[in-house]
Amino acid sequence: xxxxxxxxxxxxxxxxxxxLDEAYRAVVATHLAGCAACRxxxxxxxxxxxxxxxxxxxxxxxxxxxxxxxxxxxxxxPPPVPRPVATAGLPDTLAGYGMGRWRPMARGLAVATLLxxxxxxxxxxLLRIAPGMHLAQHGHRGLEMTSVLQGAFRDGEQVYxxxxxxxxxxxxxxxxxxxxDEVCVCLIALSGRLRFRHWVFRLLQPLIGF
Amino acid sequence: MHEGFFLRLAAPGVALNMSGExxxxxxxxxxxxxxxxxxxxxxxxxxxxxxxxxxKSYMLRLGATAAQAEDxxxxxxxxxxxxxxxxxxxxxxxxxxxxxxxxxxxxxxIRRERLIEPGEPPEDAEAPDMAADAAMxxxxxxxxxxxxxxxxxxxxxxxxRMSFYEDYAHGDISARLGMxxxxxxxxxxxxxxxxxxxxxxxx
Ligand SMILES: [Zn+2]
Numbered sequence: 442x443x444x445x446x447x448x449x450x451x452x453x454x455x456x457x458x459x460x461l462d463e464a465y466r467a468v469v470a471t472h473l474a475g476c477a478a479c480r481x482x483x484x485x486x487x488x489x490x491x492x493x494x495x496x497x498x499x500x501x502x503x504x505x506x507x508x509x510x511x512x513x514x515x516x517x518x519p520p521p522v523p524r525p526v527a528t529a530g531l532p533d534t535l536a537g538y539g540m541g542r543w544r545p546m547a548r549g550l551a552v553a554t555l556l557x558x559x560x561x562x563x564x565x566x567l568l569r570i571a572p573g574m575h576l577a578q579h580g581h582r583g584l585e586m587t588s589v590l591q592g593a594f595r596d597g598e599q600v601y602x603x604x605x606x607x608x609x610x611x612x613x614x615x616x617x618x619x620x621x622d623e624v625c626v627c628l629i630a631l632s633g634r635l636r637f638r639h640w641v642f643r644l645l646q647p648l649i650g651f
Numbered sequence: 652m653h654e655g656f657f658l659r660l661a662a663p664g665v666a667l668n669m670s671g672e673x674x675x676x677x678x679x680x681x682x683x684x685x686x687x688x689x690x691x692x693x694x695x696x697x698x699x700x701x702x703x704x705x706x707k708s709y710m711l712r713l714g715a716t717a718a719q720a721e722d723x724x725x726x727x728x729x730x731x732x733x734x735x736x737x738x739x740x741x742x743x744x745x746x747x748x749x750x751x752x753x754x755x756x757x758x759x760x761i762r763r764e765r766l767i768e769p770g771e772p773p774e775d776a777e778a779p780d781m782a783a784d785a786a787m788x789x790x791x792x793x794x795x796x797x798x799x800x801x802x803x804x805x806x807x808x809x810x811x812r813m814s815f816y817e818d819y820a821h822g823d824i825s826a827r828l829g830m831x832x833x834x835x836x837x838x839x840x841x842x843x844x845x846x847x848x849x850x851x852x853x854x
Contacts, residue, residue: 449836451839454814458815482847485847488744488793493750493815493816494705497708497709499707499708500711500720506703509725510699510725514692
């Protein structure tokens with residue numbers, strides 16, 4: 442599976458710095474799991490991190506720091522944290538995120554919110570959109586990042602399929618629509634938990650028979 | 652040709668210092684290798700002296716208290732000791748690898764602070780393949796990276812640094828500098844493109 446829409450370079454950079462909010466990080470990680478090209482870009486950014494670490498001004502450790510470290514070397518490693526299992530049908534990158542129940546928002550549209558323990562500024566949600574369903578979105582602020590897990594949607598001229606990532610920011614006015622025969626499942630991160638309420642969903646006529 | 656010969660001799664063990672700065676990366680990578688293979692405590696002590704004060708500095712820059720920064724530097728070094736086998740010099744240089752450990756531990760610490768179970772543990776690299784050639788390639792790549800960073804317009808380099816060390820969302824960088832968000836993003840994008848190109852030339 443080779444994606445045709447990728448996160449922007451500056452987003453991959455932010456991912457590499459560790460500075461992305463958890464919700465965005467989850468979307469990017471989900472994409473990275475299937476995209477070698479973006480993994481390579483992240484490695485470039487991590488090298489910048491390595492270079493900065495190499496040139497940063499050193500701050501002395503406590504006088505007994507090395508002694509303390511050496512004394513701990515023989516400690517048994519803590520048992521590995523059992524890796525949480527992802528909810529059936531979700532990618533492994535979403536393991537560890539508790540998932541709320543699916544809430545129907547309109548006919549053909551359901552939303553489930555994922556719990557993000559770090560409590561960042563962005564919320565993480567799953568959307569299930571029936572083919573032909575249209576989302577109209579108004580007045581959102583900040584970055585919205587969507588990763589397609591299943592099916593496809595169209596936004597303007599662009600078609601996004603499984604593995605693709607769509608990034609939209611403030612000024613973008615867009616109205617994505619699920620296309621194809623399959624239910625479209627998206628992972629979406631957007632700033633402001635409450636922001637979601639401001640969405641206006643409308644159900645358009647199914648494309649077929651239009 | 653001579654330099655290549657000596658680097659080849661040196662990697663991945665103890666480096667013979669032929670070319671100054673670049674060789675330090677080889678030396679550090681060799682120490683990590685000694686920790687992985689022989690549980691060599693002297694090599695660990697050398698790595699500690701080199702990296703711990705830098706990791707502490709990095710954490711302080713990101714807003715940690717002195718005690719937190721000290722602890723995270725300790726944790727980073729302990730993780731280095733335990734995971735040395737997973738260091739793959741074909742994939743990343745020593746400093747880059749330590750950077751990713753520190754970054755991941757910081758994210759874990761943020762989660763722990765919220766008294767929630769950590770999710771994803773720091774990623775494990777695949778089985779390392781310690782070919783000396785690969786280590787050299789990474790070292791060359793690091794040299795290229797340094798050169799590419801030095802060649803960036805000052806403003807782009809500063810924005811790159813800010814995005815690493817000040818842990819600002821790009822929106823915060825924008826607010827602090829009074830620079831429109833779109834401008835911050837496009838400058839970062841341009842900086843990343845240059846770095847990618849500089850490294851791609853190498854391949
Ligand atoms: Zn990609």
